[in-house]
Amino acid sequence: MSEYYGIDVDDVFNTMASRFRPEGAEGVDAVFGYDITEKGKWKLSVGQGRMALDITEDLSGCDVVVRVDEQTFAGIIAGKLDAMAALSANKMKVEGDFNLFAVTGKIFTKYVPPGQEVEPEQELVMLKRTISVNQRFATGPIMGTFLQGLKEKTILAIKCPGCGRLQSPPREICAPCRIRNDSWVEIGPAGEMRMLEYCYYASPDPLTGETRETPYGAIGVLLDGCKDNEVFWHLLNPQQLNDVRMGMVMGDKVVHGTRLRPVWSANRTGSINDIKYFEIDE
Amino acid sequence: MGYKKRNRHVGIVGIGETKFSSHREDVNQPEMIHEAVRGALDDAGLTMDDIDCVVHGNMELFEMVHQPDMWHTLGTGAYGKSAFRVTTGGTTGGTLVCGADNLVASGMYDVVLAVGFEKLQEGHTTGGITNMADPLWARRLQSGALTAQAAVKLIAEFGEARARRAAMTYRIIMDMHACKNPNAHRAFHLDWDQMEDLMATSPPLIGDLRLIHMCSQSDGACAIIFASEKKAREISGKPVWVRDHITVHREETLNLHNNYYPIETTHSFAAKQLYGRNGIDNPLEYFDVFEMYDPSAWWGVDWLRDFFLLEGDEHIKMVENRDIMIDGKMPINPSGGVIATNPIGATAIIRVAEAAKQIRGDAGDHQIPGNVEHGLASSFGGTMWTVLTMLEKETNW
Numbered sequence: 001m002s003e004y005y006g007i008d009v010d011d012v013f014n015t016m017a018s019r020f021r022p023e024g025a026e027g028v029d030a031v032f033g034y035d036i037t038e039k040g041k042w043k044l045s046v047g048q049g050r051m052a053l054d055i056t057e058d059l060s061g062c063d064v065v066v067r068v069d070e071q072t073f074a075g076i077i078a079g080k081l082d083a084m085a086a087l088s089a090n091k092m093k094v095e096g097d098f099n100l101f102a103v104t105g106k107i108f109t110k111y112v113p114p115g116q117e118v119e120p121e122q123e124l125v126m127l128k129r130t131i132s133v134n135q136r137f138a139t140g141p142i143m144g145t146f147l148q149g150l151k152e153k154t155i156l157a158i159k160c161p162g163c164g165r166l167q168s169p170p171r172e173i174c175a176p177c178r179i180r181n182d183s184w185v186e187i188g189p190a191g192e193m194r195m196l197e198y199c200y201y202a203s204p205d206p207l208t209g210e211t212r213e214t215p216y217g218a219i220g221v222l223l224d225g226c227k228d229n230e231v232f233w234h235l236l237n238p239q240q241l242n243d244v245r246m247g248m249v250m251g252d253k254v255v256h257g258t259r260l261r262p263v264w265s266a267n268r269t270g271s272i273n274d275i276k277y278f279e280i281d282e
Numbered sequence: 283m284g285y286k287k288r289n290r291h292v293g294i295v296g297i298g299e300t301k302f303s304s305h306r307e308d309v310n311q312p313e314m315i316h317e318a319v320r321g322a323l324d325d326a327g328l329t330m331d332d333i334d335c336v337v338h339g340n341m342e343l344f345e346m347v348h349q350p351d352m353w354h355t356l357g358t359g360a361y362g363k364s365a366f367r368v369t370t371g372g373t374t375g376g377t378l379v380c381g382a383d384n385l386v387a388s389g390m391y392d393v394v395l396a397v398g399f400e401k402l403q404e405g406h407t408t409g410g411i412t413n414m415a416d417p418l419w420a421r422r423l424q425s426g427a428l429t430a431q432a433a434v435k436l437i438a439e440f441g442e443a444r445a446r447r448a449a450m451t452y453r454i455i456m457d458m459h460a461c462k463n464p465n466a467h468r469a470f471h472l473d474w475d476q477m478e479d480l481m482a483t484s485p486p487l488i489g490d491l492r493l494i495h496m497c498s499q500s501d502g503a504c505a506i507i508f509a510s511e512k513k514a515r516e517i518s519g520k521p522v523w524v525r526d527h528i529t530v531h532r533e534e535t536l537n538l539h540n541n542y543y544p545i546e547t548t549h550s551f552a553a554k555q556l557y558g559r560n561g562i563d564n565p566l567e568y569f570d571v572f573e574m575y576d577p578s579a580w581w582g583v584d585w586l587r588d589f590f591l592l593e594g595d596e597h598i599k600m601v602e603n604r605d606i607m608i609d610g611k612m613p614i615n616p617s618g619g620v621i622a623t624n625p626i627g628a629t630a631i632i633r634v635a636e637a638a639k640q641i642r643g644d645a646g647d648h649q650i651p652g653n654v655e656h657g658l659a660s661s662f663g664g665t666m667w668t669v670l671t672m673l674e675k676e677t678n679w
Contacts, residue, residue: 125307137417147418167535169419175533195434195539201487203425204409207417218423220539229540233423248438248541255438257541272422 004074006113012077013042013053015111022049024106030097032104033062037069046107064096077111142172145184150274153264155188155223155232166230168223187232188223190281193257194231194247195220217241221260221278234272237263237279244280258282285559288387291677293514293521295393296326296507297635302467302623305403306501311350312357315399318503318628319359322395326507326517330359333507334391339368339378339398340627343410358397371414372427372575372663373529374398375504375630379659379671382508383524392510393517398632399503400625407499407626414664416534424536428496430489431538432580437490438541440598446490448601450477453495453579453621455607460618462608462648467500467623495579495621502625504632511677522638522657525672525679528556536665548668549588549660556670557591560679566590566612570654571640573633575662576619586614589660589670609651616640616648630661634671641675 002008013034025046032044041059045052059065068076072091075081086092094101139147142158146169149156158170162177166185174181197218202211217236226232228249236244247257261281268274298321300306306314323329336358338351347353351360351367358365366385370377375398382396408426415424436445454474460466472480484494514521530548537545553565562568574589576582586597586606600606606614617636620629637657639645655676661669 135417139418143418169416171533171535194541195431196489197425197428197430197539198489199425199428199487200485201408201425201428203412203428204406206409206413206421212425218425218539220541229537229542229545231540231542233420233536233539235423246434246541248434248543250438250543272419 002070004071005078005080006116007074007078007111008113009036009039009070009074011113012073012111016044016053016108017051019108019111020051021107021109024108025049025051028103028107030063030100030103031061032101033059033065035059035065035067036073037067039070051107062096064094064098064100066092066094066101068092078113140172142170142181146170147270147274151268151270153189153268154186155262157185157187157223157226157230159183159185166226168226168230168232185225187225188221188262190259190261191221191223191226191232192247193219193236193244193260193278194222196236196241196244196246198241213238215241217244219260219278222247222257234262234275235277236260237277240280288526289389290387291511291514292383292386292508292524293511293518294506294524294634294638294673295509295514295518295521296322296324296328296505297638298322298325298505299465299632299635300502300504301465302500302502302625304467304498304500306401307403311345311347311399311401311404312354314401314501315354315357315397315503315505318399318505319357319395319397322397322505322507328393328507328517333359333363333393333395335364335366335385335394336360337366337368337378337382337385337394337396339370339374339396339631340400341371341374341410342369343413344400344402344405344407344626346405354399358395364391369627370663371667372577372626373630373661373667373669374627374663375632376527376575376634376659376661376669376671377529378631379506379524379634380527380529380669382506383527386508386510387524389510392513394508395505396508396631397503397505398628398630400627400629401501402499402625403501415536420536425488427577428488428491429538430491430580432578432584433490434541435543436580436584439543440595444598446481447477448583448598449495449579450481451604452582452601452606453480455601455604456576456579456582456615456619456621459608459616459648460622463617463622464647465502465623466618467502468498469618469622491578491580497577497620497624498622500623500625502623502628504628504635506631506635506638520642522641523674523677525674526556526560527669527671528552530555530668531664532666534665538666547588548666549585549662550591552668552670553589553591556672560672565658566592569612569656569658570652571616571637571650571657572612572614573617573637573657573659574614574619575630575633575660576615576621577624577662579621582614582619582621585660589658608648613650616645616650618648630659630663630669633659633661634673637671637673641673
């Protein structure tokens with residue numbers, strides 16, 4: 001028994017039955033002869049999705065016969081030598097239907113010598129997926145009116161006929177009063193900063209899937225014309241994060257925050273992005 | 283608020299928790315849930331044949347598996363049984379308890395299994411929470427559940443040094459508790475000499491909210507079995523009774539950006555209603571344990587005031603005096619709380635499970651020394667919503 005490239009040629013033939021792929025042999029009806037110099041001769045018959053292999057001295061009746069030395073054959077099986085190069089170098093000869101010989105690659109799974117098997121793939125315990133879904137949200141007439149206002153550089157609030165509370169962005173109903181809001185008031189556009197969420201954490205923007213650039217400032221602005229907790233939620237110019245102070249009402253104690261004004265986008269489409277951010281107005 | 287007394291008493295007869303951790307990659311969702319369900323059944327000495335109805339809950343935004351109750355039938359044991367699904371964000375676990383309690387108290391079912399779970403590792407927590415916001419406005423602005431609001435408020439009211447120390451004291455106490463709880467996810471063995479260092483070096487998330495202050499992202503599940511009084515006394519030698527629960531919602535817009543105080547929070551509103559209708563004048567005196575849904579150390583400190591209806595700096599003093607420690611006057615989160623362990627859909631039911639274990643007296647290393655008869659558990663979620671649950675050792679109220 002001799003080995004080249006870690007391959008014993010006998011094993012290549014002995015494992016043919018287990019490597020046979022009926023789906024790859026579909027439509028193939030042929031007899032292949034293998035003449036391995038000083039090793040032996042094999043006759044492979046393929047037809048009707050089946051195969052038969054015989055060790056023989058007689059390769060007559062084969063549609064194609066390959067004559068090759070043991071080392072070259074092992075090298076081709078191992079993927080170390082190129083079959084076409086071997087043919088050119090006259091190390092291998094093919095007699096008969098040359099094209100038929102090329103079919104054998106489909107009929108068998110690749111031979112892997114014992115001990116050289118690739119580890120079977122690990123069982124899948126984690127599946128990573130990125131899901132993209134296009135969504136469209138209806139604004140409804142109330143939010144639609146407000147967004148339309150932004151196109152005209154106007155910030156609108158809706159007013160509760162009961163308690164007089166202003167909401168911007170507007171809602172159809174004043175929840176505590178359980179009554180329909182019924183009138184519009186123009187507020188701001190400038191105002192006083194209340195809360196600053198000075199964000200260091202790079203959270204994802206679910207509208208784009210992109211990670212937000214940090215640091216950024218999400219702010220509550222008490223726009224002119226509003227009172228108490230009627231703040232407007234937007235962003236601060238990220239260049240001015242360290243230059244602002246928060247306003248606060250703590251019972252009788254009142255601290256006024258930095259004056260801010262909106263910076264409008266040139267191209268306004270009726271969205272939150274119509275205001276780029278607020279910036280210092282002092 | 284309309285309210286009717288319960289139709290019949292309901293007892294907790296079985297409790298099951300998984301080990302909580304950042305990655306439960308060794309099990310899939312139904313397998314993980316099964317661990318908690320099996321634990322609760324074993325604890326009660328029951329089999330699935332004894333369960334009439336299953337209530338299942340988590341927050342779908344995180345794993346992006348919709349109607350997970352179908353997949354999880356294999357883990358919950360709901361096959362062939364009545365089953366309900368609850369998903370109310372952070373309060374899910376509390377609402378699970380409300381739902382299961384109502385199903386038994388009403389007489390509809392005698393034995394109900396409630397199970398909450400989350401595998402936050404399989405999704406993106408902050409992305410998921412941000413997705414709950416109004417898509418036309420707030421989604422562009424919200425950063426999950428991260429906010430410095432409580433820090434800004436406490437610093438404005440009590441000064442930077444005192445507020446920061448109070449938050450870090452709260453944090454270290456919670457970690458000390460977590461170190462006693464073998465199921466806790468994060469237990470760092472923090473100690474008092476690390477106070478200054480942690481305040482200065484823990485990475486900031488938002489303003490004064492630092493990583494060390496914030497709750498974890500955990501995987502895990504928790505199951506509780508509820509039974510009618512007659513059944514509960516047959517099943518368990520020490521059932522824990524659900525006395526009352528309350529749920530309070532508010533508008534869908536967040537009210538974190540105002541710096542306008544005082545405001546009535548859903549926490550204080552719920553607490554007033556609950557104590558009022560149960561004749562509890564001094565909650566601090568009455569309760570022996572409080573398992574609070576404390577998403578951060580800052581909120582933990584701030585919310586003590588809301589839940590116990592305190593005034594001035596009483597809540598700060600509770601922390602400074604370490605009254606909230608496991609052997610203190612008012613033990614808060616002997617389990618380590620939410621900062622240690624936060625599988626969101628399970629988090630609030632864990633609060634009830636942990637308070638019930640304290641009342642049973644079998645919480646193990648994190649058992650409060652002394653008699654525990656009256657327990658309170660809170661849930662938090664949505665746009666500042668509250669669920670409160672009262673538990674009792676006896677039915678003599």
